[in-house]
Amino acid sequence: MSTQDTAQFAATFAELRAVVPTLRSRPKSILRRSNPWLPRCLALTAEAVHRTTGKRYYDVQLLGGLILAHGGIAEMQTGEGKTLTTLLPAVAFALSGGGVHIATTNSYLAQRDCEELRPAFELLGLTVGLLPPEHDDAAKREAYLRDVTFGTGYDFGFDFLRDQLTQRAQSRRPLGTKFLARLYGRSERRHTLLQRPPACAIVDEADSVLIDEGAMPLILSGSAASPPIPALLHLAAQTAAELAPEVDITIDAARRRIDFTPTGWQKIHAILSQHQLPLARPWNVYVENAYRAAQFLHRDVDYVVREDAVHIVDPQTGRIHSERNWRDGLHQAVEWQAQVTITPERVSNARVTRQRYFQRYTTLAGMTGTARGVELEFRHFFGLSTTSIPTHRPCQREHRNDRCFATGSARDAAIVAEVEAERSHGRPVLVGTRTIRHSLALADRLLDMGIPHSVLNGVQDEAEAAIIGSAGRSGAVTIATNMAGRGTDIQLDDAAKNAGGLHVIAAEHHPSRRVDRQLAGRAGRQGDPGSYRAFISADDDLITQSRSELGRRLIAAADLSGEVRRDFSAAIKSLQQQFEHDAYQNRRQLVERDNWLDEVLESLAATDRRTSTGVLP
CATH class of the missing domain: 3.90.1440.10 (SecA, preprotein cross-linking domain)
Structure with missing residues (x-):
């Protein structure tokens, strides 16, 4: 199926929409690879997008949607239209029965994507819900009853844990509670769960949600313990x-x-x-x-x-x-x-790893721009295969050689100089930092130089859209922590394109190469011009925490200006590979411990249920 195939349905959209009840009646067959109903479903979705947004899907987006509809990981680069691609499998999953959860990395993206895709869903007769930012049980239940529910990955997980606590409390009712309630004509009080049984989940930025955050279990805390x-x-x-x-x-x-x-x-x-x-x-x-x-x-x-x-x-x-x-x-x-x-201190009432939580879904799919490097983890933990989707237009991004320095001060001075040089030619510049502290330090240097700039560092979530919206203007300078590398799209104005596009500077390498690639992907989106360069100093965390000799080697090789003229990119790559290996081992051990803990807790819960119902072992 191609964009030409979907266009032919434009004249018969009403007829296609009439097919929706038929598709709903085939919940188990619609997602089979050989079933003819899936292409019809995708074509119907494509036409709904055209009617509500005026946009046509690229062939690569249709390919990505097909991969997701079959339950896989689609690696799609920045600017390739991942949000619209999400709609394709979401409609197919919704029509196949059960609820669809679309999990994002933060509430800002969940609300943005929900608002953007809602008209197309509703045109097809599908209902859409958004998890509220505050803990409102009634609003959450209403959102979960919709065909499609948007929210953050951790919100879905925490609501699952809340339901676990509710079920645990109900199982501990004293023996005879139901009998006495009926005897005295009282209705037995039961708490309604928030979520329906899990059916389908589509995870945006899947490597971040499923892999990186997999080292941090979701823990639902209860009443406060003794005061400190x-x-x-x-x-x-x-x-x-x-x-x-x-x-x-x-x-x-x-x-x-x-x-x-x-x-x-x-x-x-x-x-x-x-x-x-x-x-x-x-x-x-x-x-x-x-x-x-x-x-x-x-x-x-x-x-x-x-x-x-x-x-x-x-x-x-x-x-x-x-x-x-x-x-x-x-x-x-x-x-x-x-x-x-x-x-x-808070006491832990319930916990689950993200791996075990997302394994509960009947169908799981995800997309990201940086799946390369964690394909084996996707398969090992979730049974998901990974497919790399080609870009719609050839990438023109220029990867410049790293610049190395003996000290962070010398590095930061060089970053400011490069910002001014690129900005003077009319190019927008994005500087990515690992920490809020570093973003503020660079902002102070730019202020001292009289260079106008914006800062996006996790402190001004409300202003995020405005800052990103202006980051692609000619001569704009934006300093951002890693949040700018996830789910954001910097669009260039014509003057910026003519000047050479967005120039991205990594103020230091992240221990994970995928995070570096995500930041680099801000430049050169959809065939636009752009460039990327990383800066390194001997006191970067990646180097100082690795126990390697690289820091001493950089200091010894530096010239009087503090810059190192030799290429140390291979050594940096080696450190990152070691970090990624250690991180994987930590995640694997966490899952093993969690599996063991779940078995113990389930055994205790089973004993508790037998005791509460009067059935002794």
């Missing part, structure tokens, strides 16, 4: 400050972990023995948390402080997540370090 004791946090911080590396502790900076030597173990317990303080966990955990809060977790890098509270920054996207908390007392240690109000 400030004196205990203060003593732990003082004790951590007295620990001597290699004497009292050994440090693994890459994993943000410390281990006590026998000398260190004796020291921390000798300090504790001088105080009479109640402990909620082993004393060494308090000290480890205090050390991590002081040495490994940094303000405007790993977290930000807003309104007297600590908010965690996602290391992959740069977005701020107010709903997340570090566990086992670490969050309170960071709050002490940041000198904000100490909040009570």
Whole structure:
């Protein structure tokens, strides 16, 4: 099926729409590869898009939609129209029965995509829902009853956990509750679940949602535990400050972990023995948390402080997540370090890994611009094959050689100089940073140079669309954390195209090559001109946390200006490959632990159900 094939249906759209009830009556057959109804469904969807937006699908979009409809991962590059492509399988899934969940990386994208695709869905007689940002049970149930529901991946997961708690509570009703309710003529109170049984899910930025975030289980916290004791946090911080590396502790900076030597173990317990303080966990955990809060977790890098509270920054996207908390007392240690109000710890009531959650769907599909490198994980964890979709137009992006420096200061000065050089020719420039702190530091340098710029770093979510909307104008300068590399589309004006297109600068390499490629993909979209260059310094986290000799080699090879004229790209690639391997092992071990924990919990729940119903083993 091609765009020419879909165009021939324009004159008979009413007839095609009449086919919808027929398609709904074939829920199990519509998605079979050899079934003729699937091409008709895609053609119907394509015509609905044309009627509501005036756009025609490219052949590559139709190919991507077909891959998704068959339950796979489609790798589509930036600017190739992934949002419209999502509509193709979503309609097919909705007509096949059950609900369709379209999962995005953040609520901004969920709302944007829902608003853009809603007219086409409704033209086909399909209902659309959007998960509300606040926890409103009635609104959530209404959204889940629609044919298609938009939301973030973590919102879908947390609502599943809430339903698990509801079911657990219902299973623990005292023996005879139903009988007594009927005897006295009372209706038995039962809580309605939020979600229907899972059917189909389409995951946008699938490598981010399914792979990168797979190392962080979804944990639903309940009522607060005992309030923290400030004196205990203060003593732990003082004790951590007295620990001597290699004497009292050994440090693994890459994993943000410390281990006590026998000398260190004796020291921390000798300090504790001088105080009479109640402990909620082993004393060494308090000290480890205090050390991590002081040495490994940094303000405007790993977290930000807003309104007297600590908010965690996602290391992959740069977005701020107010709903997340570090566990086992670490969050309170960071709050002490940041000198904000100490909040009570939260107790974990339910948890699930993203891998186990998304494995529940009968049909799972996803798309991303950076599937290369994690194909085996998609197959291992989810049974999904990956297909790379060609671009509609040839890519004209120029990849320039990396520039290396001995220090971050020399690197940042060179970045500002390159920004000014490209901007002076009328080109828009996007500078991607790994951290909020670095974005602010570069913004200060540009301000000192009198260079107008915008900053997109996870702090101004409300202004994101406006900033991205102007980032492609001739001469515009935008500094952004990794959030600019996901789900955003920078469109160039004519003057910017004529000047050479968008120039993208990576202020430092990310440990994951996929994140680097995602940032580079901002330039050269849909055949536009553009270029990309990465900058490296010896004190980048990728280098300092790897225990490699690369940092010393860069410093030794630097000239008087601080720049290194040799090519170290192969060494950087090797470090990234090692990081990716370690990250995969961490995710695999997490899933194994989660599987074991689920088996234990299910066994306990089964025993609890037998006990509550009076059936003893």
